[in-house]
Every structure is written in structure tokens, then in C-alpha cells.
Amino acid sequence: MTQPLKVGVLGYRFMGKAHANAMARLPMFFPDAPAIERHTLVGRDEEALAEAAERFGFAHTATDWRDAIDEVDVFYNLGPNHVHAEPSIAALEAGVPVLCEKPLAPTLDEAAAMRDAAAAADVPAGTAFNYRFVPAIRYAKGLIEDGELGEIRQVRGRYLQDWLVDPEAPWAWRMDADMAGSGALGDLGAHTVDLAGFLVGDEVGGIDRLSGHLQTFVDERPVPDGDGDSGEGGDSGEGGDGGGDVDDRAVEEYRDVTVDDAYSAQVAYESGATGTFEGTRFATGHKNDHAIEVHGSKGSLKFSLERLNELEVLREGDRGFQTVLVTDETDPYVDHWWPPGHVIGWEHTFVHESYEFLSAVAEGGEFSPSFAEGYAVQEVLDAIERSDERGEWVSVE
Incomplete structure (x- = not known):
């Protein structure tokens, strides 16, 4: 039996909640979706992080995204725009697929670096344009x-x-x-x-x-x-x-x-x-x-x-x-x-997005919108x- 994909998520507020809700809905409504484990939730405030992890169904927490990347199979980067580039690039260089919220980065140069890291990686890298x-x-x-x-x-x-x-x-x-x-x-x-x-x-x-x-x-x-x-x-x-x-x-x-x-x-x-x-x-x-x-x-x-x-x-x-x-x-x-x-409703767009992204990860396929498409925006x-x-x-x- 294939082991569930261990998912790490950076961010636990607005987008963290939206994506965690989508992950919880997947097995109920998309039975052909890959099995996942909500593994590690990342944030800085330990008390708020622990409370969010319990509500969202994550087994572990980390206050440093580097620790999460070492433990997970998939990484969702839902942090503020200025922390999109470094964690996403590090994950891709480690062979971990990444779904990153939009816009891809604060600057065009950082977005270019993310695009290039995705092109060099042999794993899916997606920009989260849920609409x-x-x-x-x-x-x-x-x-x-x-x-x-x-x-x-x-x-x-x-x-x-x-x-x-x-x-x-x-x-x-x-x-x-x-x-x-x-x-x-x-x-x-x-x-x-x-x-x-x-x-x-x-x-x-x-x-x-x-x-x-x-x-x-x-x-x-x-x-x-x-x-x-x-x-x-x-x-x-x-x-x-x-x-x-x-x-x-x-x-x-x-x-x-x-x-x-x-x-x-x-x-x-x-x-x-x-x-x-x-x-x-x-x-x-x-x-x-x-x-x-x-x-x-x-x-x-x-x-x-x-x-x-x-x-x-x-x-x-x-x-x-x-x-x-x-x-x-x-x-x-x-x-x-x-x-x-x-x-x-609005929340269902994230279910569809995660279904497509995680399916691409499990099947070794491509996901659109990619980092290249995020860079074009x-x-x-x-x-x-x-x-x-x-x-x-x-x-x-």
C-alpha cells in the first residue's frame, strides 16, 4: 500500500485555514485523491501554532521551515510574500514539491529565482491561483x-x-x-x-x-x-x-x-x-x-x-x-x-486546487498554474x- 504523502504547511491564518480545510475535505469528496497526512504546521508563535495545529489536524509543529522541509513530502508555502522565495527554493532543491500562494514573490527578481529553481527540480511547483x-x-x-x-x-x-x-x-x-x-x-x-x-x-x-x-x-x-x-x-x-x-x-x-x-x-x-x-x-x-x-x-x-x-x-x-x-x-x-x-462556495476552489496539485505530485505529472506561469503574472x-x-x-x- 502506498504511504500517505506527508504535507507540511507554512502559515496558519487565513490561507492556512483555507488550505487545511481543503485537505480535510479531499478523502470525503475526491476518493481518487492521493492519501495525505497533515504532518507539520509551521509558524513563529508557539502557542498560537499549537492551537492551530490541533484544530487543523496536523500531527507536528515547527517554528523553523527548514525543519519541516526535512520531514515532509510536499510543502505548501502560505506565508507572507517576503517569505515565498527562500523556503520554496530550498524545498525544490531538496526535491520536495511546492504549492506557493500568490503573488509568487514581492519582486520580479525573486520570482525569476523561484521559476528557475522549479525548472531545475524534477517535481511539481505550483502557484496557488485558486480561481x-x-x-x-x-x-x-x-x-x-x-x-x-x-x-x-x-x-x-x-x-x-x-x-x-x-x-x-x-x-x-x-x-x-x-x-x-x-x-x-x-x-x-x-x-x-x-x-x-x-x-x-x-x-x-x-x-x-x-x-x-x-x-x-x-x-x-x-x-x-x-x-x-x-x-x-x-x-x-x-x-x-x-x-x-x-x-x-x-x-x-x-x-x-x-x-x-x-x-x-x-x-x-x-x-x-x-x-x-x-x-x-x-x-x-x-x-x-x-x-x-x-x-x-x-x-x-x-x-x-x-x-x-x-x-x-x-x-x-x-x-x-x-x-x-x-x-x-x-x-x-x-x-x-x-x-x-x-x-x-469559495472554499471548494481550494479543494479542487489541492486535488489537482496532489494528484500531479503522486503521479509525477505537471501542475498548472506552474511557477513559470506565476512568473509571467x-x-x-x-x-x-x-x-x-x-x-x-x-x-x-
């Missing part, structure tokens, strides 16, 4: 590949949140350029850039050039007493989990915000198609509004994460958009869940920053 694994997105990709939309002409993507609207919302590592690399651009824009590439990349080619703009609305934020920097126990991933309410804690200081609060970009594809992307943490009333539209010569489609079981589709000859409820057993991944019409993020600095259109290199 690729929404059934409705897979359905949409099938429509595009089948030519239902005709020639792709325009792509529109947005990711709107409002968790930083209050200027007294507390400082967190996502607001520090050294730790995060960028703000809304990397946290939210990375998802949009990847999703657009996943859906239409084969149809329109890569992004040739773009014009980008970054904006910071609040230059400093309060740091509640005892909430300095967030280290390896913190998690990557979009969302307002970086800090809590400061009302009941003394504010010791204010710290500078050194990243963007919002970004926008206009892109020109190699095919002549155009795209517009935007993301913000200041869109009052929007909690997690990730949406994408694709317009072609014969039809269009629209998707919103806030209605993730639905896809709006317009085909040639239709008088208006039709809403497709993507819950049939024939739809991607849905046969593993509930009867038609019984919707699934990082190139676009870097170009948006360069465009903003120069005030002009730039090429994506």
Missing part, C-alpha cells in the same frame, strides 16, 4: 476554446474590496512594500491577470504593452500595541484579514503605507485585442467582487465571484445574456459534490509599476 478552479470558470474556458465567442476582442477584469476604506483600519504586512511587494496590485491584480491569461491567453497571445496607474489614498495607519510586523505565521491571499479592530487596543504608533491602495491598467494584446484591469481595497460596499468579462465577435460572457455558480453567456443570435447555473454533474468538478442546483505586475513610475506605456518583458 482557475471555479467550475463556472472552467465552463467559460471551454466555451472560448470551442469558438463560441468568436474572435476575442476585449477583456475586462476587476477586483473590488472595501476593507481599508476606514483610514483608521490597522496597519498590516500587506501595506509594506518590503514584505508584500505591492498592495492591491499584487494582492488582487495578480488574480485578475492570471484569470484573464487562463481564459484567453491561447486566443489572443500575451500582453504586448500596457499603461498602468497606482494610487495610495491613506499614507499611514495605526499599529495596535503588540502588532508589529507579521512573520511566518501570517498568510498570503487576498482579503481583509491583515488586521483587526483597533478600538479596544492602545495605538502605540502609526506606520507608513508604502504600497498602492488601488491600481488600474490598460493592456494591448499581441493579437490586437484590448483589456482593462483594476483592483482596489477602497470600493465602498464591495466585499470580494472579482469579476471578468470576455467579449468576442460572436458572443460574450460575464462572471462574478460573488455569484460563482453562475455564468452569463451571450451567443450569436441571442437577444440578451442567458444565466447558466453551473451545477450539473457534467460540469467541471461538480460531480464530486451535490445534486444539480445545490451550489458550492509577475512580469505584468512589474510592468504596471514601471508604467506608473514613468507615466507612459511600457512593454511587458
